[in-house]
Amino acid sequence: MSEAAIDTSGMKVTDEVVIEIQHMHKWYGEFHVLKNVNLTVNRGERIVICGPSGSGKSTMIRCINRLEEHQQGHILVDGIELTNDLKNIDAIRREVGMVFQHFNLFPHLTVLENCTLAPIWVRQTPKKDAEEQAMHFLSKVKIPDQAHKYPGQLSGGQQQRVAIARSLCMNPRIMLFDEPTSALDPEMISEVLDTMIELAQEGMTMLCVTHEMGFARKVANRVIFMDGGEIIEQNEPEEFFTNPQSERTKLFLSQILNH
């Protein structure tokens, strides 16, 4: 990732609310993982979530596409409330893309088939159109020449970019990232972050769990700090890094910045 400033003209936050989390609680058995989480996300926002290990960051964003169930409170995505209604869940998952720490590509399918699987079986797109679209997004993440290889034949950075392309093929309105670069070797991190920056510049609504503070400064319009299952503090990146409010945030920042 270059240190030069990036073009932010395409990043516009509208006042249309796309995600609304109200008084959300979650337990794993006895363990209270998420405590009274409140969060409103507008279209076009780029939010970075950070916090110590085990603070519940993954759990929170996984609640947004219901890979995890919450037990109390409400989550609304695009105005649809997440309940046990399977139809709503599928509808929301179609609109919300997710990128995982360990890529989770399908090893038995080629890169191209990874990208066309969901469009073909969920959106019922004709194969040719799905492949054209997949090639379009694979070009965007700069690996169109790998389309016919299997995931096992790619480097980590390439695999993560395929995973991003695979999500984009469903034309999601929101993208969730759960530590997309933390399983990568240092020299591959920037190629993935560059892809994410490009996405942000096109106005994608993004929630990203990451400890890449350079990325947060450049791209995020809001940084959220979580600890012990709670949102402790949220602010604009400049304010957040230079003038943290709570003691816990200061401690956390001193730890990761000294690292």
Added chain:
Amino acid sequence: MASMEQTAPQMDLLRLWRDKNARAVIIQILTIAGLFFFTFWIVSNAVTNLETIGKGYSFDFLFEPAGYDINQYLIEYTNRSSHLTAAVVGLLNTLLVAVTGIILATVVGFILGVLRLSKNLLMGKIVYTYIEVVRNVPVLLWILLVHGMLISSLPSPKASVSDGWDFLGVSFLSNRGFYLPQPNPEPAFWATVIAFFLGIAGAVVFRRHARKVQDATGKILPVFWVSVAAILGLPILVFLVTGLPIVWSFPELKGFNFVGGFAIKPEFMALTLALSLYTSSFIAENVRGGILAVSHGQTEAAHALGISNSRTLQLVVIPQALRVIIPPLTSQYLNLTKNSSLAIAVGYMDIVATIGGISLNQTGREMECMTIVLLVYLCFSLLISAFMNWYNKRIKLIER
């Protein structure tokens, strides 16, 4: 100079021995030569020894009358038939147990393996206990146990009728076997058989068609239900339309046993049930392992893309699980087939009990009989292996 020339051939040999490819070839040649001489020595030894005690190596006895009865035969057989016919009857009986057992074991094994992973805690525990009990007792004990239970706990044919061990009054469970009505097809029944095969062909064609339609328009056609309708629905319809062209012969009690109908003998039932339950417990573990080997991340990734639960199973989990399940499945099939030779314990007349047992004792032709039995098992095993290897190659994962 002169001394160097002298050592040259030796050096060459040494170099040849150091070369990786050349060494491999040399070792193979030596091995084959050794094997050849060993086999030759064994065979010539056996032939001379047999000749000294007055026995040649000849299969002429196969065409002499066998002189013993077999209680279950799939082809025409009486005690005046030849030893060869007896061998074929035994071979078919082995084949029947192996094929029925493999089908049953696979179906039960897959169901148990999936249930074992059920989120329902009680179900998981029950299946776990069952699997552990079944697979940790030798299969011979299971065969004897099941046979004993069938023989001693089921009523005699007479009591079966009087005590109501029947199903709808036409099938009877007794210690002489499970008697069912026997279907005797009339000529018009051919139409139903043809309809069945047409149904299969139709299902295959429809599958291809559905693929094409999906590729072209994206529309997903109900392949599963159309296939069911074609393969089952069509023959049933034809059967009804052609006026039920089957005459049933019902089992009836005459004296101490049933006549008419069609009997599944207790020996066959015991052997097949015990073998398939035993093997199914191993298959269940393979299936469980195969499904667990597909990481949870795969399911999550599919779900996150909006792919439904059943499609995730069909498109993501099963294709990956199968490649873990198939190789050990092959050895379970081989085990079941070979274990079927325990048939002799309950008097089921398989290949070992016929040609390898009674025929052998009556004719004294140990070498010949054992050669036949050995070749039969070898052929079965090679066939199973070949088929499974072919299938495994088809679904194999391509990786770096």
